[in-house]
Amino acid sequence: MASRKRALLLPVMATSVACAPFMTAPSALADDYSDLLDILQLKGSLTKHEHDTLLAKHLSHTAAASHAEPARAASRPVRTASATAAHHAAKGAHGVSSGYEDGIRFDPGAPDAATSRAELAANRAEASARSAQEAMRSTNEALNSNSIVRVAKYVPGKGLTFKAGPIDINFSGFVNGFYTYNSPAGGRPVAGGVSTGSSGFDSSSVRNGLLPAGFILKLSTTQSGIDMSAVLGMYPGVNNAKNGAFNANTGGSPVGLGTAGIDLRQVYVTVGTKEVGTFKFGRDLAIFGSDAILNDATLLSVGSTGSNAAPANTSLGRIGVGYVYADWIPQISYVSPKYHGLQGSVGVFQPLDEFNFAGGDASGRALSASSTQHSSPMVQGKGTYDFTIGGVQTRIWASFLVQHQQALTSPDLDAGSRRGAMVEAGEIGTKITYKGFQGVAYYYRGSGLGTTGLFFDGIANNGRKRASEGYYVQAMYNFTKKFKLVGSYGVSNLYQAPGENSSLLVRRNQSEVGAAFYSLTDWLNLVAEYAHTESAAHGPNKESDNSASGGVILLF
Structure with a gap:
């Protein structure tokens, strides 16, 4: 079976x-x-x-x-x-x-041997991963160490920024040089005029434009939640300096063995937060007139030359032919945070003397009053509004200036008269940008403000204030990313005080400027410019001149 x-x-x-x-x-x-x-x-x-x-x-x-x-x-x-x-x-x-x-x-080997090899390989892999993580941690700690200096990504025109621990160190600046040929068109001298027409001689110069050279060092940090910075701005010229009332900005001295002048315009600190705003202590560009000069295209060229036979640190640009120079003044000022495009600023400033810029008449008698006593500061303030509608970017600004001038002196006044005057001024301007087009329109008016510089010829010999006003309009068009053309026209008027009769005193300065700019690189710009400047007195005297300039300006 x-x-x-x-x-x-x-x-x-x-x-x-x-x-x-x-x-x-x-x-x-x-x-x-x-x-x-x-x-x-x-x-x-x-x-x-x-x-x-x-x-x-x-x-x-x-x-x-x-x-x-x-x-x-x-x-x-x-x-x-x-x-x-x-x-x-x-x-x-x-x-x-x-x-x-x-x-x-x-060969699979014995089970125990295979297990041991797998465990050994796993342990080695784990140790290697730990080592890699430790190396990465050490590298990150080293890079974030206060002893390591790092360089931020460079942005053309914004300078070089280094980070040393908690401190940002920014170094920026510009250098320029122009050949300028000035041809006087004739006329008779105007006291306080900016034209060189009555000089009678053509002049050639190699000079700075409206800007001298500039080297600006800025240190920034945040401590205890407070943002702070310290700024030092040094502005040397290329021409020989000459001692005078305007220091490095006095007319130059083109003789052998001369040296260039250094204008330390900026020395200040800022303290603040994004929520509170920023306070500034030290010397910097003032508030009144600052937007006028910063939006002026001649800032990057020459404009009206001023003295071209003996150039100073700078030319005039459109100073005195469209606006009064804002100037670099010791100050304690405040800028608010921006709220829906609105921003305000206000400050107290070192008061400046009333100055007789026009000089004297045929007999040498001073044409304007002077002052040297100040018991109260100068006060300036400004409001700005930035907005965009339909692709059109717009900025509107308005500002004011107030200063009391004390103990005025002149041929008709003495210090014992204790004559004083309250200087008042206001301005308004706008800037619009649309695609390749940019336009600027600006107007100012003052009582005792004067013309060209703050408080230049603002008060007559009789102690009465002179009214002044001025404006400029400017259009710029970028035909390509590298090439643009600019045209501008500006006027500054100074009126006589009540009871005054000064026929030599300047009544009107005006200029027309046309310029072409070509950006050869991110740093280097080629500039060619033509400017026509006229000055007219309250009497029959007039003068005018023409200038042509070509050169470069490098900004980093």
């Missing part, structure tokens, strides 16, 4: 054994082999390229073996149980099935 059962089971067992390798071996071996490759790559024993190459070969051989197995199974004879066992024994002794690539062998 037992022999009959064995006879019946043998064909079934033989069929099962013959089919078993075809049904299970390839997929099992493929899974084991793929997992092994993944583990070796994860532990760093194989590169990704090596992993992908071996896996591709393995899958290729497995697929070929899978297609070939049914044909071999159909042709091979049915094995007995003993033959099947012998085959598996031989296969186990060989160690690897014939489905793998010849020459590649894997």
